């Protein structure tokens with residue numbers, strides 16, 4: 001793994017141990033990037049352990065040991081607990097050289113790969129997907145890509161809502177209108193859904209029929225199942241098209257809807273009862289996991305079987321969890337679902353643990369996220385007050401991107417421009433979502449997401465296209481081979497700053513795999529692009545003597561590769577020109 005902070009951490013620890021005369025001392029040291037030097041080591045805790053000399057004296061002695069090797073040029077004590085570290089330029093150059101010759105840009109595959117289930121997107125079928133599902137789809141896809149790149153065995157699971165009350169309602173509506181949706185599209189389906197909903201809310205007769213229909217569905221009545229299948233087919237065709245357009249890597253194989261777990265639910269509830277975990281309460285069957293209380297101070301129920309005998313969302317989630325652990329062999333399960341479901345997941349996890357369904361070492365994580373807000377600060381809605389459809393959103397983004405696509409490359413054909421507009425439009429919607437700390441709500445703003453300034457998709461795309469154009473120019477001078485063998489040298493401060501940023505790529509990805517915070521990867525890529533801009537302003541690349549030119553071209557090439565790889569993990573494209 002290329003990771004200067006880790007190299008430095010090892011060095012500092014060795015030096016502390018040597019100074020303490022204890023080769024096995026347990027020492028806590030942390031090393032991070034710093035404004036005062038390249039890095040800063042925090043050794044306060046390590047120093048606090050030794051008492052007979054003044055911490056400052058010890059720090060000075062430790063620092064003195066640090067500069068004897070090949071890594072550090074200087075190590076300066078700052079206050080009693082910190083050491084400012086400046087790397088030797090040839091160390092940085094050597095690390096960059098390794099990165100340059102590594103297909104994986106210095107990112108090693110996990111030594112012990114995990115099987116990670118990522119539950120994401122998970123829309124409710126028979127309804128058009130709305131912007132609320134956007135975040136799950138985009139965040140989940142980024143995490144799945146990143147974990148895969150880190151060498152884990154990723155199992156995508158699209159836990160679509162394809163079961164339950166809404167389907168009873170829709171099937172009754174189909175029967176009432178004497179239609180099948182065979183040739184319908186999802187827009188007419190939305191209208192169809194609204195009509196059914198009105199009837200459901202308006203009259204007990206229809207609502208009762210709909211409930212009975214759900215029971216028929218869950219019992220496997222053939223005619224009901226046939227109509228249900230038709231509904232599912234129309235909507236899956238629609239979401240497939242949308243995933244393709246969003247470049248989301250979810251396929252039919254990843255579809256694992258609620259309906260799949262129906263056959264297991266009966267036995268699952270029995271098991272919970274036998275374990276003494278589930279009890280009837282107000283004629284429903286509930287688990288009361290300890291530690292969960294309602295506003296009234298009463299224990300909160302997790303309802304596994306409803307009064308009418310039907311099974312609900314919680315039972316399905318428990319069955320899905322078992323399936324993922326037992327059958328998929330999950331070591332880690334990520335649920336990329338909005339923050340309002342936090343309590344649901346906490347209760348499901350606790351119930352599963354109490355039931356003994358979660359082997360020790362298996363991690364269950366609710367990867368929660370906030371809402372998308374409109375300019376009025378409320379959850380994004382259309383003028384008519386309805387949830388904004390995802391298709392409409394993507395259409396508008398691409399339409400708006402037409403205005404900026406190709407502005408840096410005048411010679412493009414009409415179809416090339418259209419292609420770039422698609423890339424920029426889709427990329428901007430995705431990037432603006434990921435660039436925000438997922439746990440917070442964020443304000444949806446066309447102007448901001450399509451701007452060339454700041455931490456945006458167009459900025460990164462443009463930076464990438466510009467570097468690729470520099471490399472194309474160099475190639476016209478037939479320097480491809482020279483590039484492979486180029487000696488990297490780091491002299492100018494802007495070269496050094498760029499080098500330090502590039503070398504953070506592997507550790508940034510490793511951290512993403514743990515913290516599951518895509519906005520940090522976005523922030524990192526933005527810093528790389530910014531460091532490149534400064535470098536390119538300060539350091540001529542094409543018009544300098546040959547060895548410097550070759551070295552700087554490697555920096556350009558590495559920057560383009562880091563940006564392209566990072567953008568790919570985020571799920572946006574890195575254009576050649578724009």
Ligand code: ARG
Nearest residue numbers: 119122123124159161317337
């Ligand atoms: N379909 C659900 C919804 O739209 C999300 C499902 C999330 N995944 C899960 N395992 N519960 O609210």
